[in-house]
Amino acid sequence: MKFKISQSYLEATARQRIGFIVDKGSFKEIAPPSEKPASPHLDMFNIPKSFGDGVIIGEAEINGRPVSILAQEGKFMGGAFGEVHSARITGLLRRSLNTKPDAVVCLWDSGGVRLQEANAGEIGVTEIMGAIFDLKATGIPVIAAVGGSCGCFGGAGIITGCCDYVIASEEARIGISGPEVIETTMGVDAFDSRDRALVWRTTGGKNRYLFGFVKELVENCPEEFRSAICSAMAKSFKYSLKNLEAMQEHLQERADKFGSMDNTFDIWKEMGFNSPEAIPEMTVAELKSTVQAGGEK
Amino acid sequence: MEHLEYKFDGGNTQTDMLKSTVQGVVSSGNLEVLIERKKLNGKCRFIIDTAAEGFAKTWQAVLSRFMENHQPADLQFSINDYAASPDIVSLRLDQAYEALSGGKK
Numbered sequence: 178m179k180f181k182i183s184q185s186y187l188e189a190t191a192r193q194r195i196g197f198i199v200d201k202g203s204f205k206e207i208a209p210p211s212e213k214p215a216s217p218h219l220d221m222f223n224i225p226k227s228f229g230d231g232v233i234i235g236e237a238e239i240n241g242r243p244v245s246i247l248a249q250e251g252k253f254m255g256g257a258f259g260e261v262h263s264a265r266i267t268g269l270l271r272r273s274l275n276t277k278p279d280a281v282v283c284l285w286d287s288g289g290v291r292l293q294e295a296n297a298g299e300i301g302v303t304e305i306m307g308a309i310f311d312l313k314a315t316g317i318p319v320i321a322a323v324g325g326s327c328g329c330f331g332g333a334g335i336i337t338g339c340c341d342y343v344i345a346s347e348e349a350r351i352g353i354s355g356p357e358v359i360e361t362t363m364g365v366d367a368f369d370s371r372d373r374a375l376v377w378r379t380t381g382g383k384n385r386y387l388f389g390f391v392k393e394l395v396e397n398c399p400e401e402f403r404s405a406i407c408s409a410m411a412k413s414f415k416y417s418l419k420n421l422e423a424m425q426e427h428l429q430e431r432a433d434k435f436g437s438m439d440n441t442f443d444i445w446k447e448m449g450f451n452s453p454e455a456i457p458e459m460t461v462a463e464l465k466s467t468v469q470a471g472g473e474k
Numbered sequence: 475m476e477h478l479e480y481k482f483d484g485g486n487t488q489t490d491m492l493k494s495t496v497q498g499v500v501s502s503g504n505l506e507v508l509i510e511r512k513k514l515n516g517k518c519r520f521i522i523d524t525a526a527e528g529f530a531k532t533w534q535a536v537l538s539r540f541m542e543n544h545q546p547a548d549l550q551f552s553i554n555d556y557a558a559s560p561d562i563v564s565l566r567l568d569q570a571y572e573a574l575s576g577g578k579k
Binding site: 190192209210211213220223224225226227228250252253 | 475493494496499500501504506508510523524525552554555556
């Protein structure tokens with residue numbers, strides 16, 4: 178097992194992440210902090226604001242190719258979708274319909290809708306989804322990267338699922354209801370949110386990769402995120418009614434096959450892995466070679 | 475939340491700086507510092523929104539120390555603070571000033 182010492186994508190700020198991904202010196206920020214775009218709602222809750230409302234948007238180049246790029250700051254209010262936050266993202270996506278970049282790169286890191294601005298945030302999430310579908314219809318690929326401490330939950334989980342291609346690290350958790358929400362509503366027997374191993378092997382990047390939701394699994398390393406984004410930019414994505422129907426059928430089969438199981442290990446065993454309990458300890462490279470050697474993907 | 479503003483007499487104006495920079499993140503015990511070059515007759519202005527109320531004197535002390543150390547002029551500092559401790563505030567101010575001056579002393 179060989180580890181390269183690297184910076185951590187997980188611990189980096191949104192601004193650092195953009196620096197990791199784009200060509201040096203190519204990033205042109207739109208509505209930067211100096212314009213002081215911030216939430217009009219947080220004052221009444223006595224909560225500090227942030228210039229940019231927790232998301233950085235702009236245009237840049239990756240390997241010399243033009244992209245639109247956004248990065249959510251997970252450390253500010255859990256990367257949550259507030260009104261201004263969402264409007265900034267929607268604005269960038271809609272602008273991309275005109276500027277027609279080679280790709281729209283979304284560095285998501287969000288627990289979902291910002292509860293203090295819930296209605297505006299919910300509307301924001303639907304507007305972002307709408308703009309993503311418009312981009313897909315135009316043939317501009319929307320690439321998602323998830324590797325922050327918030328992962329992608331709630332509206333962010335849905336938005337991530339709308340993107341053409343999802344790149345994630347094992348550390349990234351992706352889902353709709355977060356572990357604590359499930360525990361609160363279904364009981365601790367259904368899901369123990371304090372059992373970190375359980376939380377990660379259920380919602381973490383590896384399981385999402387094995388289920389095919391995450392298309393490329395990478396280590397928690399900025400260079401790996403960047404090269405995965407470059408590879409994704411070389412792909413083309415096609416949508417048709419036939420594809421959608423096939424996907425629906427696949428999901429039904431999956432539900433029939435795994436629906437009665439309540440443990441990720443049983444699911445992995447059923448997928449064809451002989452020693453599923455070894456999976457959480459594997460590096461990304463080891464997991465991929467195991468998948469190629471016969472485990473179902 | 476408490477809103478605070480301070481003005482200090484500046485030192486030497488440096489012209490080879492970036493126009494603006496932002497450093498730090500608004501999260502618990504942390505803050506973001508936005509510095510912009512502005513014509514302020516040589517003075518420096520600090521505009522602070524902080525979640526920790528009642529620390530005006532501490533801010534005054536931390537900012538005075540920063541001004542003594544760096545002697546900047548014609549800069550506006552906008553700070554969003556989520557109750558960072560004074561040492562973290564000092565660190566972020568230094569970090570932002572260093573980023574603005576491109577790492578040059």
